[in-house]
Amino acid sequence: MTTTESGAPAVTNRFTDVASVREALKSVNYLADDGIAGVAFLADRLGKPILVEGPAGTGKTQLAKSVAEMTGAKLIRLQCYEGLDESKALYEWNYKKQLLRIQTERGTDGATEDWTDIQDDIFSDEFLLTRPLLEAITADEPVVLLIDEVDRVEVETEALLLEILSDYQVSIPELGTITATQIPLVFLTSNNTRELSEALKRRCLYLHVDYPELEREREIVLAKVPDITETLADQVARIVRSIRQLDLKKAPSVSETLDWARTLMLLNIDVIDEQTAKDTLNILLKYQTDIAKAAKELAVDE
Amino acid sequence: MLELLNGFVVELRNAGLPVSLTENLDAMEAVQHIPIEDRDAFKYALGATLIKNHAHWRSFETVFEVYFSLRGPEYKIGEDGTTDIDEMWREMQEAQQQGEGQGAGGMEGMTPEEIAQMLMQALMNGDQAMMRAMAKQSVKRFAGMEPGRPVGGTYYLYRTLRNLDLDGMLDKMMEASREEAPDDLTSLEERLEREEYQDRIEKFKGEIEAEIRRRLVADRGAEAMAKTLRKPLPEDVEFMHASRDEMSSLKKALQPLTRKLAARLARKRKHGRKGPLDFRNTVRHSLSYGGVPAEPKFKYPRPAKPELMVVADISGSVAAFARFTLMLVYAISGQFSKVRSFVFIDGIDEVTDYFKATEDITEAIHRVNTEADVVWVDGHSDYGHAFEVFWDRYGKDVGPKTTVLLLGDARNNYHASQSWVVKEIQHKARHVYWLNPEPKSYWNTGDSIVGEYGTYTDGVYECRNLRQLEGFVEKLA
Numbered sequence: 196m197t198t199t200e201s202g203a204p205a206v207t208n209r210f211t212d213v214a215s216v217r218e219a220l221k222s223v224n225y226l227a228d229d230g231i232a233g234v235a236f237l238a239d240r241l242g243k244p245i246l247v248e249g250p251a252g253t254g255k256t257q258l259a260k261s262v263a264e265m266t267g268a269k270l271i272r273l274q275c276y277e278g279l280d281e282s283k284a285l286y287e288w289n290y291k292k293q294l295l296r297i298q299t300e301r302g303t304d305g306a307t308e309d310w311t312d313i314q315d316d317i318f319s320d321e322f323l324l325t326r327p328l329l330e331a332i333t334a335d336e337p338v339v340l341l342i343d344e345v346d347r348v349e350v351e352t353e354a355l356l357l358e359i360l361s362d363y364q365v366s367i368p369e370l371g372t373i374t375a376t377q378i379p380l381v382f383l384t385s386n387n388t389r390e391l392s393e394a395l396k397r398r399c400l401y402l403h404v405d406y407p408e409l410e411r412e413r414e415i416v417l418a419k420v421p422d423i424t425e426t427l428a429d430q431v432a433r434i435v436r437s438i439r440q441l442d443l444k445k446a447p448s449v450s451e452t453l454d455w456a457r458t459l460m461l462l463n464i465d466v467i468d469e470q471t472a473k474d475t476l477n478i479l480l481k482y483q484t485d486i487a488k489a490a491k492e493l494a495v496d497e
Numbered sequence: 498m499l500e501l502l503n504g505f506v507v508e509l510r511n512a513g514l515p516v517s518l519t520e521n522l523d524a525m526e527a528v529q530h531i532p533i534e535d536r537d538a539f540k541y542a543l544g545a546t547l548i549k550n551h552a553h554w555r556s557f558e559t560v561f562e563v564y565f566s567l568r569g570p571e572y573k574i575g576e577d578g579t580t581d582i583d584e585m586w587r588e589m590q591e592a593q594q595q596g597e598g599q600g601a602g603g604m605e606g607m608t609p610e611e612i613a614q615m616l617m618q619a620l621m622n623g624d625q626a627m628m629r630a631m632a633k634q635s636v637k638r639f640a641g642m643e644p645g646r647p648v649g650g651t652y653y654l655y656r657t658l659r660n661l662d663l664d665g666m667l668d669k670m671m672e673a674s675r676e677e678a679p680d681d682l683t684s685l686e687e688r689l690e691r692e693e694y695q696d697r698i699e700k701f702k703g704e705i706e707a708e709i710r711r712r713l714v715a716d717r718g719a720e721a722m723a724k725t726l727r728k729p730l731p732e733d734v735e736f737m738h739a740s741r742d743e744m745s746s747l748k749k750a751l752q753p754l755t756r757k758l759a760a761r762l763a764r765k766r767k768h769g770r771k772g773p774l775d776f777r778n779t780v781r782h783s784l785s786y787g788g789v790p791a792e793p794k795f796k797y798p799r800p801a802k803p804e805l806m807v808v809a810d811i812s813g814s815v816a817a818f819a820r821f822t823l824m825l826v827y828a829i830s831g832q833f834s835k836v837r838s839f840v841f842i843d844g845i846d847e848v849t850d851y852f853k854a855t856e857d858i859t860e861a862i863h864r865v866n867t868e869a870d871v872v873w874v875d876g877h878s879d880y881g882h883a884f885e886v887f888w889d890r891y892g893k894d895v896g897p898k899t900t901v902l903l904l905g906d907a908r909n910n911y912h913a914s915q916s917w918v919v920k921e922i923q924h925k926a927r928h929v930y931w932l933n934p935e936p937k938s939y940w941n942t943g944d945s946i947v948g949e950y951g952t953y954t955d956g957v958y959e960c961r962n963l964r965q966l967e968g969f970v971e972k973l974a
Contacts, residue, residue: 233542294787
């Protein structure tokens, strides 16, 4: 169990330890906590995909992007949706080109060519359209594969991800099996709208990204909003935490926090009082009932 | 180490978490890449490989704390020798008290008032190390732990907290910060300040709990401790016996569950079966095949959505169950063409309007509990009378599209059953179902007459926990 079994592509060690992952992520403006950095480190060491789950707008997709940026790898993204199939995710035969090829063969010299020759010809790399998953496998340079919102595909479609996730290979009946030359870092994100299958979960490391702690959120605001003062960032983070504790339809996400902080900067506000908070709540919250509730709560007099 | 990990995994499985063999192997491999001294990294490594559902994280954390708690001689119950941390603590304390010129001789010599003072200082400054030391000291002083005493951790926790009076502490802290501020605090600032302190106090409580647990583990061993701490997962908590903590975790679990359920039902409706041929779509796709309609396309079927009538007993014993079912049904009300709800104890009242008036389900539930007119004579469940009135007033609205849900334990206090009403409903409605929050073995014992009603329904279902309720609702829509 200490070494990886032969046959599989070698695991490359991109990172030396957890702390270095964290530092590197910080250098590309992504503030990770211990959990995030630790799992990213393990994923690299074990050569396993990461399944990232959590509420919307907590930086799940951004994590994959930042890791790509930090390792200098190319990001290949597969956006999942209902009805996604093999021909959109893995590969497709370019049948129009195949058709043309057959027709030209016929046109050149009246004699019909041997069918097996044509068959060998039209089922070759030239006529293969690679889709994101195959592209990630065949790439020579390092890649980060992001499979976004995997919970949107049907349970049956999930199965087509399994081969690539566990063995990093794709089987094409006409061509045989294509194995990855290097193991890409794979991120799957999910908004948890449905339970993913056991088979998929088993193959992944699991990472739950939640709303950040007060300190981390403040740091994120400081890092992402230029010229913001520390007191304002602190106040923003504290008010957002306070709002998240209410029982809302949709709690404010990190991106909404940042939008709010930017708005306050644009309005030249240094200190948030109740009135400004109330007036700008619609940036944090997107439901009328939520806004009314938060406004009422924040204005409460002791 | 291997043995410890194995024991850990076995305990996780005992706690009801699904841990497969491959996941176990992954965990073993993962920990080899992690420096063993780094406890947090170790925890995340195990978590990432073993736990694949966020709802299970809490259970995992508890078991982890028990198995991999910091162990050492300083956690032996009843030992009085000073340790490193105590030493450090004393130095800190002396440094603080120098200004006051008091030569306090360590923590043991302090009065409870002084301890409270110190704790308040630590909380106000948000000093983590200090808070941890305080937690340690408080447990040592107040919990009165004795080796081998067969009481649970909650008892010690209660004793410690009673002595510390943390609620009073919060008020004092607010007062102090009000005095410190240069001008008056606005209500917004005050609210933020209060939340900050509350958060710190919660953390402090967590520290105390962890400390007690550590000491108990040192005394009794990990396995015995894990057994007493074993708690059911949120979806397995029984509605009828849920404690307040469990209730709030249930509520939290309900929200993602309804989202999942709604998504799944919508999908099922769309993909259930194929509708008639969609001619335009087929022709459009035939262009890819040179005009040959090789790939027929079908219209999505739009099956009629059922109408739902929920009739719920909200008397004390089953109130929680009724509440959760109503919440669940209204959260996915988009899947039904119409939802009407009625609540009863011995009188019956329609509460549909409460849910219509507001988008906030919890508020509607609150109004149901406070405003609905459900008491007729004495406020003890009388299913017979309630059903009779239901039939009189609303019976005409039950139609062939309607599905009627009856919720309750059918404990009728030996009143007349009037089960003919259920029979009549069954004749008119599409389906009638009975949901019973009691375990099956209790049915038809004592004053429960669920069997009598059950013969006239299309099915009686045991709904003791969220998992069972979810399963039923999915079947329904």
